[in-house]
Amino acid sequence: MTTNESTTAAPGSFAPEEAPRLEWAKHAPEVYKAMIRLDTAAKRGLDPTLYELVKIRASQINHCALCIDMHSKDALAAGESVERIVQLSAWEESRHFYTEKELAAIELTEAVTVLTDGFVPDAVYQKAAAHFEEPELAQLIAAITVINAWNRFGVTCRMTPGHYTPGQHG
Amino acid sequence: MTARTTSTTRTTRLDDGVRSALGALSAAAKRGLSDPALAELVQIRASQLNHCAFCLDMHLGIARKEGAGERQLDLLAAWEEAEGVFDARERAALALTEAVTVLTEGFVPDGVYEEAARHFDVGGLAHLLALITAINSWNRLMVGRRIPPGSTQW
Numbered sequence: 001m002t003t004n005e006s007t008t009a010a011p012g013s014f015a016p017e018e019a020p021r022l023e024w025a026k027h028a029p030e031v032y033k034a035m036i037r038l039d040t041a042a043k044r045g046l047d048p049t050l051y052e053l054v055k056i057r058a059s060q061i062n063h064c065a066l067c068i069d070m071h072s073k074d075a076l077a078a079g080e081s082v083e084r085i086v087q088l089s090a091w092e093e094s095r096h097f098y099t100e101k102e103l104a105a106i107e108l109t110e111a112v113t114v115l116t117d118g119f120v121p122d123a124v125y126q127k128a129a130a131h132f133e134e135p136e137l138a139q140l141i142a143a144i145t146v147i148n149a150w151n152r153f154g155v156t157c158r159m160t161p162g163h164y165t166p167g168q169h170g
Numbered sequence: 171m172t173a174r175t176t177s178t179t180r181t182t183r184l185d186d187g188v189r190s191a192l193g194a195l196s197a198a199a200k201r202g203l204s205d206p207a208l209a210e211l212v213q214i215r216a217s218q219l220n221h222c223a224f225c226l227d228m229h230l231g232i233a234r235k236e237g238a239g240e241r242q243l244d245l246l247a248a249w250e251e252a253e254g255v256f257d258a259r260e261r262a263a264l265a266l267t268e269a270v271t272v273l274t275e276g277f278v279p280d281g282v283y284e285e286a287a288r289h290f291d292v293g294g295l296a297h298l299l300a301l302i303t304a305i306n307s308w309n310r311l312m313v314g315r316r317i318p319p320g321s322t323q324w
Binding site: 021022024027028030031033034035037038040041042044061062063064108111112113114115116118119120125129134135137138139141142144145146148149151152153155156157158 | 190191269271278292300304316
């Protein structure tokens with residue numbers, strides 16, 4: 001059983017939990033090491049509160065259940081409000097929950113995450129550039145890229161959500 | 171899709187640690203896959219889907235230099251309809267590339283994953299996934315900063 005015990009559903013009525021498809025880190029340890037290095041390098045100089053919002057939003061768009069589990073819990077553990085996490089998937093309609101700087105970062109997150117629809121519009125880029133000085137802007141783009149990478153491993157390998165404890169990855 | 175303009179100058183900055191870690195990720199993925207021709211097809215296809223001009227320019231160049239068939243490169247964007255041009259293993263890898271690249275539309279379907287798992291052992295599959303993820307990362311860094319094709323500043 002995962003950590004969904006606060007629900008009102010009767011015990012034993014949940015859908016069965018599935019095992020992951022592929023333990024990628026075990027089969028590609030050099031790749032995992034590079035991902036950890038990449039993650040560490042990308043977050044340097046970024047505000048951690050903002051970065052958690054970016055990670056949650058990208059993970060929502062990419063439907064990465066493991067990453068949503070992990071980053072929502074990390075955000076809560078770091079003092080983020082439940083409301084801001086809950087509202088994030090509808091941030092365009094709940095802008096007053098976020099600072100203008102956060103909104104610019106969230107908008108850039110969406111544009112850089114959904115490349116298949118086109119490109120990263122000038123208006124989105126310019127808004128981000130108005131709120132983020134160099135080198136923070138370059139770090140933000142890198143950070144959005146890295147959570148997108150984790151999302152790809154999480155979704156493809158169907159990593160199981162629900163077992164993450166904040167801080168377990170140090 | 172709104173019209174793209176070219177007026178804005180974007181940052182060419184990229185943290186050295188990010189560049190070298192992502193370089194290591196790509197290199198480890200290619201080593202583990204140990205199929206350079208297929209690696210280029212995968213990287214070109216992902217770059218097509220993500221509209222990364224810089225990455226297309228680079229990987230089409232590498233593919234041609236390494237002797238990739240022109241017919242494969244020409245028909246890569248329509249590989250599903252290009253019967254007889256790509257073998258079953260290449261098709262499985264390309265289908266996985268598309269599913270892993272377009273996560274926003276859903277997830278990676280069982281059929282696509284299982285077909286890839288039929289053609290690649292677990293190590294090969296893990297490294298193929300890593301390669302798809304790595305090129306998706308380069309695509310984001312280049313498109314996000316609008317690095318022009320052929321640029322030496324990236």
